[in-house]
Amino acid sequence: MNKHLLSINDVSTEDILRVLDTAESFREVGTRVIKKVPALRGRTVVNLFYEDSTRTRISFELAAKRLSADVINFSTSGSSVAKGESLKDTALTLQAMGADAVVIRHSSSGSPYQLTKWIKGSVLNAGDGTHEHPTQALLDLYTIREKLGRLEGLRIAIIGDVLHSRVARSLSLGLVKMGAEVTLVGPPTLIPPDAPAWGVQVSYDIESVLPKLEVCYMLRVQRERQRQQYFPSVREYSRLFGLTRARVAMLPEGALIMHPGPMNRGVEIDSDVADLPQAVIEAQVTNGIAIRMSLLYLLLGGARGEEATDG
Amino acid sequence: MAERTLFRGARVVDPAAGLDDVMDVLVQEGGVAAVGSGLDGLGSTVLDCEGLVLAPGLVDMHAHLRQPGREDKETVETGCRAAAAGGFTAVAPMANTDPVADNAAVIHEIRDLAVQADLCNVFPVGAITKGLEGEFMADIGEMVEAGVRMFSDDGRCVPTARILRNALTYAKTFDDVVLAEHCEDASLAEGGQMHEGYHSYTLGLAGAPGEAEEIAVARDLAVARLTGGRLHLCHLSSARSVELVRRAKAEGLRVTAEVTPHHLVFSDEDLVAYDTNLKVNPPLRTAEDRASLRAALADGTIDAIATDHAPHAVEEKEAEFDRAPPGTIGLETALGAVLTELVGPGLMDVRRAVEAMAVAPARILGAADHGGPIEMGRPANLVVFDPAASWVVEPPFHSKSRNSAFLGRTLQGRVIHTMLRGELTVTDGKPTR
Numbered sequence: 213m214n215k216h217l218l219s220i221n222d223v224s225t226e227d228i229l230r231v232l233d234t235a236e237s238f239r240e241v242g243t244r245v246i247k248k249v250p251a252l253r254g255r256t257v258v259n260l261f262y263e264d265s266t267r268t269r270i271s272f273e274l275a276a277k278r279l280s281a282d283v284i285n286f287s288t289s290g291s292s293v294a295k296g297e298s299l300k301d302t303a304l305t306l307q308a309m310g311a312d313a314v315v316i317r318h319s320s321s322g323s324p325y326q327l328t329k330w331i332k333g334s335v336l337n338a339g340d341g342t343h344e345h346p347t348q349a350l351l352d353l354y355t356i357r358e359k360l361g362r363l364e365g366l367r368i369a370i371i372g373d374v375l376h377s378r379v380a381r382s383l384s385l386g387l388v389k390m391g392a393e394v395t396l397v398g399p400p401t402l403i404p405p406d407a408p409a410w411g412v413q414v415s416y417d418i419e420s421v422l423p424k425l426e427v428c429y430m431l432r433v434q435r436e437r438q439r440q441q442y443f444p445s446v447r448e449y450s451r452l453f454g455l456t457r458a459r460v461a462m463l464p465e466g467a468l469i470m471h472p473g474p475m476n477r478g479v480e481i482d483s484d485v486a487d488l489p490q491a492v493i494e495a496q497v498t499n500g501i502a503i504r505m506s507l508l509y510l511l512l513g514g515a516r517g518e519e520a521t522d523g
Numbered sequence: 524m525a526e527r528t529l530f531r532g533a534r535v536v537d538p539a540a541g542l543d544d545v546m547d548v549l550v551q552e553g554g555v556a557a558v559g560s561g562l563d564g565l566g567s568t569v570l571d572c573e574g575l576v577l578a579p580g581l582v583d584m585h586a587h588l589r590q591p592g593r594e595d596k597e598t599v600e601t602g603c604r605a606a607a608a609g610g611f612t613a614v615a616p617m618a619n620t621d622p623v624a625d626n627a628a629v630i631h632e633i634r635d636l637a638v639q640a641d642l643c644n645v646f647p648v649g650a651i652t653k654g655l656e657g658e659f660m661a662d663i664g665e666m667v668e669a670g671v672r673m674f675s676d677d678g679r680c681v682p683t684a685r686i687l688r689n690a691l692t693y694a695k696t697f698d699d700v701v702l703a704e705h706c707e708d709a710s711l712a713e714g715g716q717m718h719e720g721y722h723s724y725t726l727g728l729a730g731a732p733g734e735a736e737e738i739a740v741a742r743d744l745a746v747a748r749l750t751g752g753r754l755h756l757c758h759l760s761s762a763r764s765v766e767l768v769r770r771a772k773a774e775g776l777r778v779t780a781e782v783t784p785h786h787l788v789f790s791d792e793d794l795v796a797y798d799t800n801l802k803v804n805p806p807l808r809t810a811e812d813r814a815s816l817r818a819a820l821a822d823g824t825i826d827a828i829a830t831d832h833a834p835h836a837v838e839e840k841e842a843e844f845d846r847a848p849p850g851t852i853g854l855e856t857a858l859g860a861v862l863t864e865l866v867g868p869g870l871m872d873v874r875r876a877v878e879a880m881a882v883a884p885a886r887i888l889g890a891a892d893h894g895g896p897i898e899m900g901r902p903a904n905l906v907v908f909d910p911a912a913s914w915v916v917e918p919p920f921h922s923k924s925r926n927s928a929f930l931g932r933t934l935q936g937r938v939i940h941t942m943l944r945g946e947l948t949v950t951d952g953k954p955t956r
Contacts, residue, residue: 300841320843321716321727322797341845343727378727404724 275504349382372431533572539895553945580612585829592621691752706739762815834924862936
């Protein structure tokens with residue numbers, strides 16, 4: 213494993229499997245009455261969140277706590293950042309306080325890269341702008357493998373605002389690495405023209421794609437994209453690209469419906485569709501904790517920690 | 524004190540005189556006194572130039588010296604020192620100062636600061652429109668009387684064809700006045716952090732497509748045709764812009780163009796680590812665009828190299844990519860970059876490099892004392908450089924800022940002496956004042 217997790221591109225196929233397999237063993241911890249192992253005792257994990265986030269921040273916090281690490285949540289409101297402190301100065305402060313890992317969520321693409329210049333510990337990208345969200349991709353890979361038993365050869369569509377989606381970027385690249393067939397679906401204004409260079413296919417017709425799928429992955433579509441003239445209205449978007457009950461019927465039996473959350477019910481996904489049994493959205497959330505435990509453990513050298521106790 | 528300087532045994536590269544030969548050059552009382560072999564050095568400071576190239580002092584017609592207004596980033600003095608260290612004897616600072624150089628008072632202020640510093644001849648560029656706002660013509664005539672020959676709203680494109688038409692037409696009142704355009708369609712480029720393409724999509728950065736430049740280039744060339752005015756196109760970045768210029772020149776339009784060293788050296792794939800020093804405007808485009816720029820510079824479609832030296836404070840550049848201002852410093856690295864990346868691999872010879880960095884910009888800028896020829900009676904504005912010397916680009920710089928796209932790179936070709944009107948501003952690679 214590399215020291216940092218900035219992009220899914222940094223993780224080799226073997227390492228992806230290692231992360232998933234390690235998560236498998238940590239998942240069991242979440243089912244215990246006492247959900248804790250001592251793997252990262254004495255290590256400090258900082259959650260540095262420049263953007264509001266519920267599930268990713270809580271997921272990282274739980275993951276670190278279940279590994280017995282000390283966790284500091286540094287959110288930008290009410291902190292020195294609100295007083296105008298720069299990313300660099302914040303990073304140097306965290307460094308001075310001895311952070312072993314910094315988990316960063318930021319609205320600017322590439323911020324985790326910049327952070328690595330100032331932080332000696334590991335940097336984990338928890339979503340940077342419209343770039344990547346590699347831990348989400350890994351938990352999605354885990355969930356798909358858990359439900360369908362494999363990744364290779366699966367046909368998966370990622371549907372929605374691919375252009376602005378860090379989830380779509382990481383997941384596409386991750387799935388392609390693992391040998392899945394990915395089709396990006398959405399209005400042409402929201403699909404990068406060069407996307408085929410990622411090894412994916414592109415379609416603007418959801419209904420022609422659905423019957424071939426093993427996984428239908430819906431992306432959140434922000435209402436402000438209408439104001440920016442990417443499509444004429446939210447209503448029209450839903451008509452053309454939303455996952456309705458009628459469209460779910462076009463999916464083969466056993467196909468999964470996934471969504472990274474938070475959902476816009478009634479926009480990209482009909483409200484009752486999200487609650488169907490083939491929708492594994494809650495499993496994604498649960499698996500997120502195990503994946504992040506696995507990542508923190510592997511990146512922070514859980515093995516190294518054990519050596520230290522032995523010695 | 525010796526008032527005479529003899530450069531002994533230099534390879535004199537003087538495109539304006541058609542000269543490329545090993546010679547001595549004697550300088551006396553600010554001017555060139557003799558060019559020849561075996562000149563008598565008696566009573567002179569003799570500088571041994573064996574293995575070195577002597578050329579007309581370099582001319583940068585596109586720099587940002589930040590004074591008045593952002594003296595924390597650069598001053599006329601520090602900018603001129605950086606320029607001298609880079610082999611320049613003339614620099615044209617752009618008008619986007621604070622206050623804007625849109626009137627004679629600011630022009631005089633900048634020129635006075637330059638005279639005090641006495642490191643370079645400074646040719647301030649005047650704004651085309653008041654406050655660079657793109658609405659009302661600035662006091663062009665008043666600034667021409669103050670000595671301005673180039674006008675530009677650099678950083679912004681004149682927003683409408685009508686305003687550009689009027690300015691280009693009005694400028695014909697004066698001899699040799701040129702309007703320099705930063706070609707960018709604002710609506711397409713808005714929010715763009717880098718060139719739009721595979722790399723911007725993969726890096727998740729908002730892109731500005733090459734078409735944002737090409738649309739403006741096409742419009743501006745059409746307006747140049749309409750008016751017969753003299754137009755200069757700043758820092759071209761795209762292959763199709765180059766093609767438009769090539770056709771316009773074949774048609775006989777009065778148009779010239781420049782390219783920066785960073786657009787000649789880097790491309791959009793160099794942004795994969797989000798290095799904010801490579802965030803520039805226009806953005807670094809594809810390797811194919813870069814190849815076209817290099818070829819166009821070699822064949823003369825692009826007339827000149829200009830640095831677009833853009834100093835920024837450390838804390839502004841050490842920031843999130845989308846928050847960092849665009850621009851790289853360039854005065855101290857321009858010659859080394861061109862020699863290393865273009866002359867070294869054989870894309871052009873030293874003569875063409877000197878032409879593009881001294882002769883052509885002096886001509887476009889109307890800097891008659893610069894760009895050669897190196898002949899008896901001409902002002903001694905000269906540079907001597909070692910084409911073989913390697914150095915690593917790293918702070919400290921003579922510029923007040925250190926946001927160099929070239930940080931950490933090894934460049935081959937280093938300035939040894941720079942001479943302004945017969946006085947050394949740089950000797951043995953170090954500024955004399």
